[in-house]
Amino acid sequence: MEQSESTVNNSLVFAVNGKRFEVSTIHPSTTLLEFLRSHTPFKGAKLSCGEGGCGACVVLLSKYNPVLDQVDDFTVSSCLTLLCSINGCSITTTEGLGNTKDGFHPIHERFSGFHASQCGFCTPGMCMSLFSALVNAEKILRPEPPLGFSKLKVSEAGKGLLQEISAAVLGIAPLLMPVKVLQQMLIWRIWGLIPFGERFLKNETRSTLLLDSSRYSWYNPVTIEQLRSLLGFVEDGNGTRVKVVVGNTGMGYYKEVENYDKYIDLRYIPELSVIRRDNTGISIGAAVTISKAIEALKECNQSGFHTEEDMVYKKIADHMEKVASGFIQNSASLGGNLVMAQRNHFPSDIATVLLAVGSTVNIITGLKSEELTLEEFLRRPELDSKSILISIKIPDWDRIMGISSGTKMNLLFETYRAAPRPLGNALPYLNAALMAKVSRCTTSNGIIVSNCRFAFGAYGTKHPMRATKVEEFLTGKVLSVGVLCEAVKLLKGIVVPDDGTSSPAYRSSLAVSFLFEFFSHLLEANAESPDGCMNGYSTLLSPAKQLDHGKIPTLPSSAKQGVELNRQYHPVGDPIEKSGAAIQASGEAVYVDDIPSPTNCLHGAFIYSTKPFAQYIAFVVADTQKHADMAANLAVVDYDMENLEPPILSVEEAVRKSSFFEVPSILKPKQVGDFSKGMAEADHKILSAEIKLGSQYYFYMETQTALAVPDEDNCIVVYSAIQCPEYAHGAIARCLGIPEHNVRVITRRVGGGFGGKAIRAMPVATACALAAYKLHRPVRIYMNHKTDMIIAGGRHPMKVTYSVGFKSDGKITALHLDILINAGIAVDVSPVMPQHMLGALKNYDWGALSFDIKLCKTNHSSKSAMRAPGEAQAIFISEAVIEHIASTLSVDVDSVRIKNLHTFNSLIFFFEGSAGEPFEYTLPSIWDKLATSSSFKERTEKIKQFNMCNKWRKRGISRVPIVHEVSLRPTPGKVSILSDGSVAVEVGGIELGQGLWTKVKQMAAFALSSIQCDGMGDFLEKVRVIQSDTLSLIQGGLTAGSTTSESTCEAIRLCCNMLVERLIPIKEKLQEQMGSVKWSTLILQAQSQAVNLSASSYYVPDFSSMRYLNYGAAVSEVEVNLLTGETTILQSDIIYDCGQSLNPAVDLGQIEGAFVQGIGFFMLEEYTTNADGLVVTKGTWTYKIPTVDTIPKQFNVEIMNSGQHKKRVLSSKASGEPPLLLAVSVHCATRAAIREARQQLLRWTGLNKSDSTFQLEVPATMPVVKKLCGLDNVENYLQSLLS
């Protein structure tokens, strides 16, 4: 049992950022992230998903490799890495790269300099991924780059960032940045690589790697014998819970709440860690990481394919690269994956692929050792906790396929996976690996299948399976369309998901698609021979050829950003670096959870109802967040449902029961024109068509959080990540029964809000305050991601019924909408929804527009505003109507759009009071300009050609306009000039990542510079925006609706103007005396003359101009894969009118980020509930936001400077929300591509009719798209060939 003394280290020793840590006792379940955040000053690594799915917690781990006498550096997710497993290692967090005092690292500088940080919560993780890519590029044996250049390739950097799902929501800038940054980075050689690791690792940890097991309950057996004896422990029957562990990434999926008493780390047993290759195959130890396995498999064919085995290894490695993300692959073991597949029925990719290639495994159980085929291993009863997987062997194919050497045969091998994200970090709907030996038939002209193995997995069965019947059927057959048809039929009967699996028909159809794709190049290459056989044999001559699918690159390939700078209000209008971006990158920016816990601090967790009322029902507190979460999990809630009405879970039910929230008349939008008259003028009518729209989760990276600290005399200070501190302030005072002056709510920055940290953050802050007040102790909460997702509410789902009348030329004469909005259980801000919807719905001239909007009160969680609330749904409705009209008239959709674009007169008619001046109506010029800049017409023609030439890929293009009404709200501001001339600015608006502070800084510098002192060139440096404090600046209101930045800037301008007015007389006097006047002299003089150097204002927008319209247009082109339903966005071009942008870099980030979040809404994100109304997509495993691989491959954004707008703040316009609506262009383009697919399907089925009217749901996920393209399109195609 005990480990030999010579190798035992008494303490757990490791280094963090060069600092040596020696931990004498710790629970073995403690993660590295928990330790970093609670026992070190380094808060750069953040907790977000806690399941290995987001990248916020990524750090660099450096480890001495005694075999190669070198240091290995790789990223890991610190939220899953167990602290005891890093004994002897060195950790680098982003703080280790550089900081404010010692200077930032070039990576930090590049992230901030290229505007690649928005809310900043995910930035440290991204920095570490990039840093790791740079470090490892330097180790690659490549020709030395020119002096000053790094060896890193842009593609490698892009891949490094791929893992960071966070980036997508927070703006495209962080996503595309690496490409730009890396191009820049190539001009400097990375410095400071592994600043600390090398020395620490070599001096201190070379010989002592193992922990004192008795002290840490952490065992590092170094032989199988030791392992065997340790496993005896498991059956002691003394209640000891033992866990065998390698990378512990399985916790990301299973999130066991159970705490184990002892851990056995398998990584030090040589048999489990070696990789051997000989002429019988390649054997990989079970503890070998996926990264190392990939490396080994790729090593076999570094200079091209030499053998078919090499080709197979390469493809296995390629498939493995799509398993999770790099930082998981670096610690996840092959064995762990297979054991999860075997024991827990995990939908593994690796098991499927290795099954197809006939792998075998070695396991030990007690004293018994066995060698089994992977198939036997998977099928046998679930592995017990005493059995250990030792190694996996991928054999030599010829043996598996039973081919004797010398036979003239070719090996076909391919792996497939259909997943929401093409490059990984998303479990597949189905995966497959297909292998076949084929040869030219000597009697016919065709190709004969001599042997084959087909494995399918992850489709909703316990294990991956071989399609044995299909294999048997095909073996010995000459391939023909008829044979393929039969094989497909057989396969459909085999790949059948278990009951309860989502999208079962889709998954089965994928299996058919993959089998077809596997053989299709034989079918396509030479077409069929006269005897009906497939004879594309020539394509098989080189194994490498099988790789060449001519696929679109999976990472973004280019991006253009266009701005017209405006120097009139310098430094307003300059693309200056975002305030605080560098400290966000270096991890020094302080978010609520980074504030050190005060003494005696307690941690809270919510218990929520699991019955369809989705509400908080209790708040528990404990000594740590982990314990509070565990307690909340363990709570048993008894529900007495007797005599209760059944819950209302649909808007239809709400209508039946008349369950509605009232919309105050002031918030009710007005009908436009005379609907009956419009309908009477129509040549055509569509009556009562229906649309349904789902919800969307905010997916901020920082979950809901607050810290409440009791203060003297019944006062309380609450640090809250909230968009409306003022409202929380009032709620806390009312809840505690104390006057409002006893409460202070402080908000410095918020790690992403998107509307979810407005009203929804109030109960979080209030619960902490209440507990702190009652218990007289500080109480904090950092909500776990799952609870956050269940409780958040999100965007409003709705059902819409429309009737529309239109002329034969496409001109719409009248539209009526019945809209049922699911508002959930509480009213929240739902009454603003009708007005918001109408503010975007009126983007076309509908002739007349009438509507009936009902806010349905249901038993779902309360819905709240989410970025572009109501507007995102409205744009979809309006485009759905346009598309419906075009398909009814069988005309081009773009022509219907053009026909119904507003004239300035119709704009005034629809937007009474907010249409502005005629010159301000820029949409027509944007529309035309975009057509030219995106080559819309030429590409439309090219797409027609493409669609004619391609059966399984169809393209679509679409151009959409937006008109989006926003409104300004009153906002306070305060500017104070300190004695040294530095300036402190307080604002009501909250910095959420939208760049509010940056614009405010620019405005303060601009307005104060008007005093024209000497040496004000770097005045921006003198201005600091400080955290919001509800007692220092009252009436802060709500940061939402895209306009807070501009109103805040205006409030600050008013303050500055007051100060300038006070300072001017003094300056003039000084000028007379001294000639020139320095700012510092002026301020000292003003101080001595007792001038009030602090000014506050409350900006109240003028009623006549508080509402205004924003314009933009987008063209998107997509390609749909008809076999899988995957949609690839090939290109998006946007032109957006920003007035005169206050900061074009910030606005570009907003436009790109909003567009990407819109892609999420329209194409990817399913925020679904079960039959009881409870959220089922409650983590990164099931909720898929866009990542680098799902955004446009080419992304061109132009900010239009539309000149002077007298009634706007320095002629600027909003950018936060309207561009989200432009993403509907992607959805419309997808619809266009699907329309082509359906026409083709009709031709295959011999039905020569037109079928252009269909509904494409939101989000248009892969199953949705595939269903519309035909779940049985392969079968129909094959049949068409036969008939």
Ligand SMILES: Cc1cc2nc3c(=O)[nH]c(=O)nc-3n(C[C@H](O)[C@H](O)[C@H](O)COP(=O)(O)OP(=O)(O)OC[C@H]3O[C@@H](n4cnc5c(N)ncnc54)[C@H](O)[C@@H]3O)c2cc1C
């Ligand atoms: C975010 C994320 C995304 C992922 N995506 C994918 C994906 O797309 N496709 C895919 O196939 N996989 C995916 N995975 C799964 C991943 O491959 C596994 O989590 C990983 O391989 C498990 O290895 P580990 O060393 O971390 O195992 P651990 O977490 O240490 O162990 C997992 C389980 O296996 C047991 N165990 C481990 N090794 C052995 C052994 N040798 N003998 C007996 N028992 C053992 C442990 O006791 C534990 O019960 C993903 C994982 C994460 C976290």
Ligand code: FES
């Ligand atoms: S917090 Fe670790 S990956 Fe998300």
